[in-house]
Amino acid sequence: MPAGRLGRRRQDQKTPRMKILFxxxxxxxxxxxxxxxxxxxxxxxxxLLIDPCLFDEAGFWRSPALARLFSARAALLRKAAEFKPDLAAFSVFTDTWPWALALAGEIKAATGARTVFGGIHSSSVSEAVIKEGAVDFVCLGEGDxxxxxxxxxxxxxxxxxxxIWGKKDGSVVKGPPPSPPAVLDALPFPDKQLFAAAAPVFGSGYLISSSRGCPHSCAYCCNSVYRELYRASGVPCLRRRxxxxVLTELEAAKAGAPGFVHFTDEVFNSDYAWLEDFLPKYKARAALPFSCFAFPDSxxxxxxxxxxxAGCFKVQLGVQRFDEEKRADLLGRRAANSDIAAAIKGLKAAGIxxxxDNILDLPDESAEELAALAGFYAENTPDHNEVFFxxxxxxxxxxxxxxxGADAPGGLMRPSGHSPLPPGKQRxxxxxxxxLPRLPAFSRSFFAARPGLFGFAGGLGLRMISRLLSRPRKDFHTGRFLHLYSHFIFAKLRGNA
Structure with missing residues (x-):
């Protein structure tokens, strides 16, 4: 019996052993x-309880007045009390840590449930997380x-x-080191009803991953943390289904008529032999438009x-900066600009x-490098540039x-002072x-050489406008953002949140 079917059969049992609230x-x-x-x-x-955190997205944007107006906290606590969980589970990023910690304390008080914190933040700074009174357990690495x-x-x-780490008599107690699942095919298929039941917006597309981990060692990325975390287990960080x-899961997913598929693999093209076998089969058996992340290799x-x-309509590439030596030395990314240029042109020529992705506010960046990056994109222009600090x-x-060094309160949307360049030049x-991708092709080189003309305010508003001006019809990121906000805003206005 396939793992996915086994999971569905057991979930129909009438006497659940414990109640876990995500x-x-x-x-x-x-x-x-x-x-x-x-x-x-x-x-x-x-x-599952969803706190949409409308107008209060950690690391991206905040409007305190709107966040208070559209807060779902009271309804969320009421629903938690109604469910009466034995265990409340939080998957935490560093940016969402303050939100999760505060809410965990409130849920413990309202329900008496114990709490477990997982996710990359909990795996990165486990000692700090487990010391918090609102945290009863920490899950390091993958929790399957x-x-x-x-x-x-x-x-x-x-x-x-x-x-798993826990507490006993005020002291931290640690289980053996984490060991992630070595064979991904043995796992049950993901429980897609969990999010779809919380809000219909989560049923418009299908999120899937054909692998876990990454073949690269980027210095700023969570995979460097997981690689060290799993070293003692002997299980490789990168594993593939x-x-x-993958196709069996997607064939079952087609019954729900998703509009598209988004592969969340860190690097979808990490195994070309696997892809060459998979893509024709995907076209024959899944035949859904899809998007993915890829590394711009040769x-x-x-x-x-x-x-x-096979149906790919969007690929997201990590470029991050222009200088190849600094890209490799500081960021741990070994990619040639010639390969990046070829990838942009080849993908666009295929209709993709x-x-x-690009990172500013790097500690060794210079005005010359940023000018070179703009010039590069004037000649090798993607459909969209994502820019983060x-x-x-x-x-x-x-x-x-x-x-x-402390990061700016605005997170990824404003410079924190890591760069020697003034914030105005970075903005x-x-x-x-x-x-740049929105400008007429004949004018890009002219404007790329004149950054002073773009000193006006940017930030999230500019990012959203640029996405809306030109994006694929079935874009996972912008589409989900727009649908999620509209759904939860109307739910709040109707008194349902």
């Missing part, structure tokens, strides 16, 4: 869906095996399972026609929408190298790079 903010989490499936397969009951084992521990006692397992441009033929996350090699390049 509490999440805003957007769909494939990780939480996998955890829910694993818990249901073990005979437990799960539920650890969270059901924790539920078993809470039912029957015994030592803490691998990957079989093509058959082979991506040649793969573009096959991606397009191309987005490029550097944010240092705990546990990453880049944070250790740069020291404990000008933020605006220039964001708008």
């Amino acid at each position: 509490v999440h903010n805003g957007y769909e989490s494939l990780g939480i869906e996998y955890l829910s499936a694993a818990l249901k397969a073990a005979g437990h009951e799960t539920a 095996l650890a969270l059901p084992a924790l539920a078993e521990h809470l039912e029957g006692g015994g030592p803490l399972p691998a990957g 079989s093509a058959e397992n 082979r991506l441009a040649a793969l573009a026609p096959a991606l397009a033929a 929408y191309v987005t490029c 550097l944010r240092l996350y705990p546990g990453t090699p880049l944070a250790a190298r740069c020291g404990a 000008a390049y933020f605006t220039l790079l964001t708008l």
